[in-house]
Amino acid sequence: MAEPAEEKEKKGLDIGLEKGVSKLTPEKIEQTINDVLDKECGPRFKTYVETCIHCGLCSEACHYYLSHDNDPRFSPVGKVKQTIWEMLRKKGKVNGEFIKRAAEITHTECNLCKRCAMYCPFGIDIAYLMTVVRRIIHKLGCTPQYIQDTAHSHSVHYNQMWVKGDEWPDTLQWQEEEAQAEIPTLRIPLEKEGAEIMYSVIAPEPKFQAQLIYQAAVIMDQAGVDWTMPATVGWDNSDMAMFTGDSELMGRLKRAHFETAARLKVKRIVMGECGHAFRSVYDMGNRWLGWQMPPIPIVHAIEFYAEILRAGKIKVAKKFSRPVTLHDPCNVVRGGGLHEDARYVTRQLCETLVEMHPNREHNYCCCAGGGVINCGPPYKMKRIEGNRVKAEQLFAAKARGAEVLITPCHNCHSGLHDIVHHYGVGLEIKFFGDILYEVMEKPEG
Amino acid sequence: MPQVEFMGKTFTIDEDGFIDSFENWCEEWVQWVKKEEGIDELSDEHKKVIEVLQDYYKKNGIAPMVRVLSKVTGFKLKHIYELFPSGPGKGACKMAGLPKPTGCV
Numbered sequence: 001m002a003e004p005a006e007e008k009e010k011k012g013l014d015i016g017l018e019k020g021v022s023k024l025t026p027e028k029i030e031q032t033i034n035d036v037l038d039k040e041c042g043p044r045f046k047t048y049v050e051t052c053i054h055c056g057l058c059s060e061a062c063h064y065y066l067s068h069d070n071d072p073r074f075s076p077v078g079k080v081k082q083t084i085w086e087m088l089r090k091k092g093k094v095n096g097e098f099i100k101r102a103a104e105i106t107h108t109e110c111n112l113c114k115r116c117a118m119y120c121p122f123g124i125d126i127a128y129l130m131t132v133v134r135r136i137i138h139k140l141g142c143t144p145q146y147i148q149d150t151a152h153s154h155s156v157h158y159n160q161m162w163v164k165g166d167e168w169p170d171t172l173q174w175q176e177e178e179a180q181a182e183i184p185t186l187r188i189p190l191e192k193e194g195a196e197i198m199y200s201v202i203a204p205e206p207k208f209q210a211q212l213i214y215q216a217a218v219i220m221d222q223a224g225v226d227w228t229m230p231a232t233v234g235w236d237n238s239d240m241a242m243f244t245g246d247s248e249l250m251g252r253l254k255r256a257h258f259e260t261a262a263r264l265k266v267k268r269i270v271m272g273e274c275g276h277a278f279r280s281v282y283d284m285g286n287r288w289l290g291w292q293m294p295p296i297p298i299v300h301a302i303e304f305y306a307e308i309l310r311a312g313k314i315k316v317a318k319k320f321s322r323p324v325t326l327h328d329p330c331n332v333v334r335g336g337g338l339h340e341d342a343r344y345v346t347r348q349l350c351e352t353l354v355e356m357h358p359n360r361e362h363n364y365c366c367c368a369g370g371g372v373i374n375c376g377p378p379y380k381m382k383r384i385e386g387n388r389v390k391a392e393q394l395f396a397a398k399a400r401g402a403e404v405l406i407t408p409c410h411n412c413h414s415g416l417h418d419i420v421h422h423y424g425v426g427l428e429i430k431f432f433g434d435i436l437y438e439v440m441e442k443p444e445g
Numbered sequence: 446m447p448q449v450e451f452m453g454k455t456f457t458i459d460e461d462g463f464i465d466s467f468e469n470w471c472e473e474w475v476q477w478v479k480k481e482e483g484i485d486e487l488s489d490e491h492k493k494v495i496e497v498l499q500d501y502y503k504k505n506g507i508a509p510m511v512r513v514l515s516k517v518t519g520f521k522l523k524h525i526y527e528l529f530p531s532g533p534g535k536g537a538c539k540m541a542g543l544p545k546p547t548g549c550v
Contacts, residue, residue, distance in 0.1 A: 013446075149547040161548040162507055171512040178522060204550050208511050208534035210522055238549065276549075377459035377545050410549045 014378045016145030017103055021096045024140060029099060032139045033092035041132060048124045049084065052077065058116035058126060063364045064109055067388035074386070076116035076126040079105050083133045103142050106133040108379040109386065112243070112370035113330040118361065127370075135245035143244045146376025150240040153203075155249055158256050159236035161203035169231045171206040175214045179221075183443060186221045188213075191264065192228035197299075198266040199227050200257070202238035202274045202410060215437040216272060219305075222442060223313040227270070234260025237271050239280035243371030247288055254285030261296045269294075273301045273431045275331035275409035276369060283335060300332050302408050305432055306341040309348045315441040316349060323352040324435075325394070325402035325427070327416060328363040329409035342432075346406065349435050356397040364390050366407070368415020383415060384422045391423035398427060405429045451477045463538070463545045467502065470542030478540040482531060491528055491540070493518050498533075498541040508538050508546050 037045070059065050059075035068074045073082065083102045087094060094102075112127040120126070137143055143151070153162045163171075169190060176188040189195065199220065205212045220227045229235060234256045241249035258281075261269050271277060278300050286294045299307070308314050326346055333339045339360040346353045358364065367387035372379065394405065394416075405420070405427040407413055413429055420427050446457050446465060452473040457465040462481060464474060475495070479487055497517045501509040511533045515522055529536035534550045 146545075146547050153547070161546065161550075163510065167510050167512065171510060174512050174515070175522075202549055204534070204548055206510065206512070207546075207548070208532055208550065210511055211526070214522075240548075274549075374547070374549060376547065377461040377463060380460035414550060 014144050014375075016148050017100060017142055020140065020142030021100045021103075024096045024099060024142070026093070026095070029094060029096070029140065030092040033087050033094070033136055036132065036136050036139060037087065037092075040135065044128070045132060048126075048129060049088065051122050052080070052124055053122075054081075055121065058120050058124075061116040061119040063111075063113075063115075063367060063389050064386040067386050067390075074109060076110070079110055080126060080129050084129050087136070099137070099140060099142055102133055103137045103144065106130045106137065107144050107147070107375050108372055108382055110370065111330070111365045111367055111372050113365035114334050115330070115362070115365060118334070131243075131245060134243065135247070138245035144375040144378070146378075147240055147244055147371050147374040150374055151244045151246055151249060154236075154239070154241050154253055158233035158253060159203040160238045160240055161207040163203050163206055163236075165233070168206060168235060171210055172213065172229060172231075175210050175217060179214050179217050183218060183221060186217060188217050189228045190231045194265045195228035196226040196267050197228070197270045198261045198264055198268075199229050199270050199272075200235055200237040200277075201272040202277050203236045204410060205272065212272065212431070212433060215433045218437060218442065219308075219314065219433065219440070222440060223308045225308070225313075228264060228266065230260045230264060232260060237269075237277040237281055238274065239277060239285060240371055240374055242280045242284050243276070243374065250280065250285050251288045254281060254289055257281060258286075258289075258295050266296065268297045268299050270299045270304045271301060273408040273410065273433060275329040275335075276371070276411060279331040279335055300336060300338060300408075301432065302332060302338045302342050302345060305345045305436060309345060314436070316439050317441045318439060320350040320404075320435050320439050322403040323354050323401045324350045324404045324406050324430075325354045325356050325397040326359070327356065327366065327405060327407040327412055328360055329407060329412045330363075330365055330369060332408065333363065334361045342408065345432055345436075349432070349439055352401070354397050354400050354402040356393050356402075358393075364393055366390065366409075366412040366415035367419070369409070369411040373411055373415050380418065384418055387415075387419055388423075390416070390419050391425055394420065394425045394427060395423075398425060402427060406432060406435065408432050449477065459545065461539075461545050464542050467499075467542045467544070470499075474542060475540055478536070482529070482536045482540070484529070484536075488528075490518075490520065490524075494520070494525065494528060494533075494537050495541045498537060498543060502541070502543050508534065508543050 064074040072078045110130045114127045117125045150160045179186045367383045454473045
C-alpha cells in the first residue's frame with residue numbers, strides 16, 4: 001500500500017488570492033484601505049481600535065492560539081496587529097504581500113467565532129475587526145477562490161451551490177415521493193400562502209443531503225405543523241457573502257429571503273440546523289438592511305424542536321441509547337443563546353448526555369465556521385492543525401463515555417468530521433434531526 | 446500539493462484528497478479512492494454513478510444535484526449513500542475525478 005509522498009509545498013495554490021494580488025497596484029491598495037476605514041467604519045471601529053490596551057487576555061480564548069502552543073501570531077490581538085493596526089499605522093501604504101497575508105489571516109486563521117470577545121475585559125468584538133479586513137480584501141478582489149465561487153453562486157442563483165430554479169422544487173417533490181413510501185399522506189406543501197411557518201434550509205441540503213429535507217418533512221408532518229416551502233428563490237438562508245465582506249450581496253440575499261416569507265404571509269421562519277445562516281438572518285444581514293431584529297421571527301431548529309417536544313407534538317418512542325456529547329455552535333449559542341434549549345432537546349431524545357468541557361458559550365469553535373471551511377481544500381490542514389484543542393476536548397468527552405457527537409450546524413458538522421477523522425477520535429457525528437427522526441413515534445411502515 | 450503513488454501512477458491531490466485535474470483521472474485513481482473511502486467492493490452501480498457524474502461534469506462544469514444523479518441512475522437517495530458512505534459530494538465526486546464542490550460541504 002502506497003503512503004502519501006512528502007508534501008512538496010505547504011499548501012496548494014489559491015488562484016483567487018494569487019491572481020487577485022498580482023493585479024494590485026500600490027495606489028489601489030492605499031485607496032481601498034482608506035476608503036473602507038474612513039468611510040465605512042464608524043465610531044464602533046474607532047472605539048475598538050482606541051480602547052484595546054494590548055493586554056493579550058483574548059489570546060487564550062482562541063483555539064488557533066492554543067493549538068499552536070501559544071504562538072502570539074495566532075492570538076486574536078496578534079491577528080489585529082498584523083492586519084488593521086498595520087494598515088492604520090502605514091495609512092494604507094502596504095504592499096501586495098501584506099494583502100496576501102492579511103487575506104490568509106482573516107479568512108483562514110479566524111473563524112469569527114467571537115469567543116475572544118467574551119474574554120476581552122472591554123468586550124471588544126475582534127471578529128468585527130476581522131470582517132473589516134475581509135471587506136478590504138473583497139474590495140481588492142483577493143478573496144480566496146473557493147468561497148468566492150460560493151458567493152458567485154449566491155449572486156447568480158440566490159443560493160450557495162448553483163442550484164437552478166427548476167431543480168429546487170423538483171428535489172422537494174422527489175423527497176416528498178420518497179417520504180410517501182414511509183408515510184403515504186405526507187406532503188411538502190409548496191407555496192402555501194398564509195401557512196404559519198416557512199421552512200428554510202441551506203443549499204447543500206437539496207444539492208447533496210436531501211435526506212435532511214426528508215427528515216424535516218417527516219418531523220413537520222408528524223408534529224402536525226402548518227408549514228410551507230417556497231418554490232422560488234429565497235429558500236436558501238445561507239450567506240457566504242456575509243463572510244467575504246460583500247455586504248451588498250449579503251443584503252440582496254437576505255432581502256430576497258424575508259420578501260419570500262412576506263409574500264407567503266407566514267408568521268415565522270423556521271430554519272434547519274445551520275449556524276452561519278442563523279447569524280446572517282438574525283444578526284448581520286437583517287441589521288445591514290436596517291432591521292435590528294428579523295422582520296419576520298426566525299426560529300432555529302434547536303428552538304423549534306424544543307417547542308414541539310415541550311408541546312407534546314412529537315412523542316419519543318424510545319430514547320437514543322448511545323451516550324452523546326453536545327457541541328455548542330458559536331452562531332446559535334454565543335450568538336443566539338440556544339444552549340439550554342439544546343440541552344432540553346438532548347435530554348428529551350437521548351438517555352445520556354456527557355458534557356464536553358468547556359461547553360455552552362465557552363465551547364471551542366469547530367474551526368470550520370466563519371467561512372473558513374468554505375475557503376476549500378488549500379486550507380484543510382490549517383483548520384485541523386489550528387484546532388488540536390478541539391480534538392483534546394473531544395477525546396476527554398469520549399473517555400467519559402461519549403460515543404456520538406451532536407452538532408446542530410452544517411459547518412460544525414463538516415469541520416468536526418475532519419477533526420475526528422484526522423486525530424482518530426472515533427465519535428459518530430449527528431444532527432439533532434437525525435436523532436429526532438430515529439427515535440420519534442411514527443406510523444408503522 | 447501532496448502527491449501519492451499508487452499502482453505505478455503518481456497523483457497530485459489537494460488537502461481534501463481530490464485529484465488536481467479531471468484530465469488525470471484513470472482507473473488506478475478509482476482504485477485509490479476506493480481504498481481511501483473504505484469501500485469494500487466496486488460494483489457496476491459504483492461505475493454507473495461515476496459515469497453519470499463525469500458526463501454531467503463535462504457538459505456543465507459542476508457536479509449534478511443528487512436528484513439528477515438519482516433520476517439518471519435510477520438509484521434511490523439511500524442507495525447512493527450506501528454506495529458512497531461519505532456522500533455524493535465527497536466520495537462519489539472524488540472517485541469520479543471532479544474537483545471538491547464549493548459551498549458548506
